[in-house]
Amino acid sequence: MSKSKLQNLHSPKGMHDILPQDQPWWDKIRQEIDYIADYYNFHRIDTVLMERAEIFEKSLGETSDIVEKEMFVLKSTSGDRFVLRPEGTAGIVRAYVQHGLSHLGQPLKLFYLGPMFRKEQPQAGRFRQFHQAGFEIMGGDSDAVYDAQVILAIFRLLENLKIKDISLHINSIGCRICRPNYRKKLIAYYRPLAAKLCRDCRNRLKQNPLRLLDCKNEDCQKFKSEAPIILDNLCVSCSRHLKHVLEFLEELDLSYVLDNQLVRGLDYYNKTVFEFFTNTVSEDGRKFDFALASGGRYDYLMELFGARTNAGVGGAVGLERLIEVMKAAKVNLSLRKKPGVFFIHIGELAKKRSLKLIESLRDEGVPVKESLGKDSLGAQLRSANKEGSDYTLIFGQKEAFEESIIIRDLKNGVQETVPLRKLVSEVKKRLK
RNA sequence: GAGGCAUUGGUGUAGCGGCAGCACAACGCUCUGUGGCAGCGUUUGCACCGGUUCGAAUCCGGUAUGCCUCCCCA
Numbered sequence: 029m030s031k032s033k034l035q036n037l038h039s040p041k042g043m044h045d046i047l048p049q050d051q052p053w054w055d056k057i058r059q060e061i062d063y064i065a066d067y068y069n070f071h072r073i074d075t076v077l078m079e080r081a082e083i084f085e086k087s088l089g090e091t092s093d094i095v096e097k098e099m100f101v102l103k104s105t106s107g108d109r110f111v112l113r114p115e116g117t118a119g120i121v122r123a124y125v126q127h128g129l130s131h132l133g134q135p136l137k138l139f140y141l142g143p144m145f146r147k148e149q150p151q152a153g154r155f156r157q158f159h160q161a162g163f164e165i166m167g168g169d170s171d172a173v174y175d176a177q178v179i180l181a182i183f184r185l186l187e188n189l190k191i192k193d194i195s196l197h198i199n200s201i202g203c204r205i206c207r208p209n210y211r212k213k214l215i216a217y218y219r220p221l222a223a224k225l226c227r228d229c230r231n232r233l234k235q236n237p238l239r240l241l242d243c244k245n246e247d248c249q250k251f252k253s254e255a256p257i258i259l260d261n262l263c264v265s266c267s268r269h270l271k272h273v274l275e276f277l278e279e280l281d282l283s284y285v286l287d288n289q290l291v292r293g294l295d296y297y298n299k300t301v302f303e304f305f306t307n308t309v310s311e312d313g314r315k316f317d318f319a320l321a322s323g324g325r326y327d328y329l330m331e332l333f334g335a336r337t338n339a340g341v342g343g344a345v346g347l348e349r350l351i352e353v354m355k356a357a358k359v360n361l362s363l364r365k366k367p368g369v370f371f372i373h374i375g376e377l378a379k380k381r382s383l384k385l386i387e388s389l390r391d392e393g394v395p396v397k398e399s400l401g402k403d404s405l406g407a408q409l410r411s412a413n414k415e416g417s418d419y420t421l422i423f424g425q426k427e428a429f430e431e432s433i434i435i436r437d438l439k440n441g442v443q444e445t446v447p448l449r450k451l452v453s454e455v456k457k458r459l460k
Numbered sequence: 461g462a463g464g465c466a467u468u469g470g471u472g473u474a475g476c477g478g479c480a481g482c483a484c485a486a487c488g489c490u491c492u493g494u495g496g497c498a499g500c501g502u503u504u505g506c507a508c509c510g511g512u513u514c515g516a517a518u519c520c521g522g523u524a525u526g527c528c529u530c531c532c533c534a
């Protein structure tokens with residue numbers, strides 16, 4: 029880093045610029061998301077980056093980790109509290125209700141792509157500013173077919189991005205009728221064991237008992253395996269819903285793992301929850317232990333915001349994580365290089381006329397690169413080569429007088445002099 | 461919020477108490493009539509603040525950031 033008057037010249041912790049050399053990855057991902065969205069009729073929505081704090085506090089749950097310690101809160105001088113959005117769904121439900129989007133048809137399928145902000149310790153696949161793309165189906169009935177559609181769309185996206193060894197974990201966390209019962213059973217089971225549990229689990233027992241099922245501590249595993257299973261405790265409606273979702277997935281030949289220990293950190297979920305993982309291993313043996321995508325049904329969130337119908341389901345993918353896995357798997361981006369020509373001038377007269385000449389090509393839709401600031405022929409040819417151009421146009425003193433130009437094929441060195449008036453057609457012919 | 465390891469030009473690295481070096485990249489020249497090669501040259505650095513010392517990139521403390529882990533998560 030060169031000397032600067034700024035003391036600490038750095039983007040904030042966990043927030044990274046996306047540099048030109050990484051843009052092809054992002055282009056690829058955006059391209060596939062647009063394709064999937066169009067394919068399944070999801071309409072793009074962009075909501076604001078900042079919401080009133082209560083939008084998240086009320087929806088994600090006051091005791092959720094995100095709300096308790098991960099939100100970037102901004103206070104205005106008038107005392108309003110705003111939050112940089114830590115996730116996408118709450119804002120979209122807000123917009124859905126605010127703008128009466130239920131009038132656009134039921135259910136409404138929406139997708140989004142944009143930055144999210146969480147004040148966490150940066151770590152593998154985790155950043156303070158990161159990007160998510162999500163698919164939401166809201167309104168209409170709380171029909172299992174929509175759960176399956178969201179899962180399918182995300183699965184196809186991962187597949188199209190050539191991510192290998194995808195596994196889908198799915199579970200149901202019940203509703204406000206059956207979940208409290210299960211919770212009681214779980215607490216009843218764990219309370220006598222409290223002394224033997226790890227410290228985190230003792231906390232979970234008080235704060236969020238369902239999360240006991242998440243514990244990775246070895247000593248806690250044996251208790252977990254004996255613990256009551258939520259799937260055995262679902263009410264009729266929830267268990268039928270789950271059965272239907274699974275049936276749809278089976279019809280699609282989409283394999284899944286029924287993971288009765290999958291619980292999610294956000295309060296607004298009910299019934300279906302799911303996560304996508306990959307078993308991709310990078311060349312240096314690194315595994316990807318984080319979820320690539322996740323989601324679930326959020327009927328209560330719709331209710332909380334006062335939507336007409338209490339039905340919503342959606343999922344989101346973490347784009348930085350996708351890119352990491354794609355890089356590790358050496359996914360070939362196969363981005364087509366735009367064909368184009370490189371313009372070279374020799375001599376004062378030719379240089380003077382070059383801008384206008386290039387403009388006439390660009391007007392005709394021919395992409396032109398140049399390094400007009402360099403005057404030496406060698407230097408310009410080197411630039412042309414570095415840019416990977418297929419053809420070079422050489423416009424010198426002689427050509428300027430004769431109203432002609434040289435078209436040179438950079439690969440084989442074959443070149444031809446053509447009259448200027450034929451330039452556009454000759455170039456187009458070669459670029460085809 | 462807690463812990464471990466790290467930080468030397470744009471990138472990758474050597475130096476580990478005594479002259480900051482190398483490779484690649486970038487830029488220029490050889491090169492105003494034909495490039496990729498080559499030769500020559502130029503630019504750019506010890507993260508920051510303080511301490512120890514005759515002397516610090518090197519040892520110590522703090523801060524920042526990065527990587528990794530816990531918590532949690534996309």
